[in-house]
Amino acid sequence: MEFKNRASFAHKVGYAVRHPHRISSYAQRWARDSWFRMTTGDHVSYYRAVMRSDTARNPEQAVGSASHDRWLALGKMQYDYLLSHGLKPEHRLLEIGCGNLRAGWRFIEYLDTGNYYGIDISPDILFAAQDVLRRHGLQHKIPHLTPVRGLDFSFLPRGHFDVVHAHSVFSHSPLQVIEECLANVGAVLAPGGFFDFTFDRTTGPEHQVLREDFYYRTETLTALARRYGLEAVFMDDWEALPHRQSKLRVSLPHRTV
Ligand SMILES: C[S@@+](CC[C@H](N)C(=O)[O-])C[C@H]1O[C@@H](n2cnc3c(N)ncnc32)[C@H](O)[C@@H]1O
Numbered sequence: 001m002e003f004k005n006r007a008s009f010a011h012k013v014g015y016a017v018r019h020p021h022r023i024s025s026y027a028q029r030w031a032r033d034s035w036f037r038m039t040t041g042d043h044v045s046y047y048r049a050v051m052r053s054d055t056a057r058n059p060e061q062a063v064g065s066a067s068h069d070r071w072l073a074l075g076k077m078q079y080d081y082l083l084s085h086g087l088k089p090e091h092r093l094l095e096i097g098c099g100n101l102r103a104g105w106r107f108i109e110y111l112d113t114g115n116y117y118g119i120d121i122s123p124d125i126l127f128a129a130q131d132v133l134r135r136h137g138l139q140h141k142i143p144h145l146t147p148v149r150g151l152d153f154s155f156l157p158r159g160h161f162d163v164v165h166a167h168s169v170f171s172h173s174p175l176q177v178i179e180e181c182l183a184n185v186g187a188v189l190a191p192g193g194f195f196d197f198t199f200d201r202t203t204g205p206e207h208q209v210l211r212e213d214f215y216y217r218t219e220t221l222t223a224l225a226r227r228y229g230l231e232a233v234f235m236d237d238w239e240a241l242p243h244r245q246s247k248l249r250v251s252l253p254h255r256t257v
Pocket of ligand 1 (some may be wrong): 044051062063064096097098099100101102103119120121122125148149151166167168169172174177232
């Protein structure tokens with residue numbers, strides 16, 4: 001696979017020449033993002049503003065799906081993957097950046113009542129998530145849908161979740177946001193539990209585009225996980241799926257007495 005530096009001037013010029021019809025939408029996005037950067041404080045506030053603007057237009061596109069069919073397919077891919085890795089109805093699942101429940105509604109339907117916990121920095125996308133819940137008639141499963149300011153998980157019970165899942169969240173996160181998550185996720189994992197997350201992988205220099213899309217080397221993230229006492233495994237079987245991000249699984253090391 002070829003890894004591009006999308007932040008480089010050469011890439012931008014080449015991309016513009018190949019896709020001239022996208023220049024005006026890129027310019028609009030650049031102008032909007034510049035305004036949000038000037039008028040918000042930290043990254044989370046900035047990205048919350050991005051999500052508010054995107055969700056107002058179309059919640060399914062706001063979580064990265066160009067069509068309803070793609071929204072369904074991307075959710076099913078996440079769901080099938082976790083089931084093939086042993087997710088059981090009695091497990092307790094925390095979804096970080098649950099968006100409008102693209103995968104979440106399937107997890108909610110499958111898991112025992114009350115065992116799904118979705119968190120997101122964007123209240124607007126959580127309102128859209130409530131619409132999805134209603135559409136799928138899943139009110140009786142009593143899922144938790146909670147807005148958060150950050151990822152310290154201090155309001156959640158310790159050692160509680162068998163699976164923590166974050167899809168297309170770290171692809172929109174600077175390293176300090178990922179670090180906050182990795183520093184704290186171990187405390188909410190149940191014994192034997194794991195945390196799966198996707199990320200935009202590069203083998204070249206790490207870079208970001210418009211502060212919306214971030215590209216990391218695998219070693220950066222595995223080293224960060226290790227710093228917080230977590231083991232990290234690159235999920236090779238995820239690479240076979242039709243998705244451009246890669247996946248890491250982190251867990252607490254098994255202790256022998
Ligand atoms: C591309 S969407 C993916 C949503 C969902 N995971 C899915 O696959 O449909 C990214 C989501 O992560 C949320 N998000 C971004 N940064 C976050 C953070 N630091 N903590 C929690 N949620 C975050 C966004 O608000 C958005 O809903």
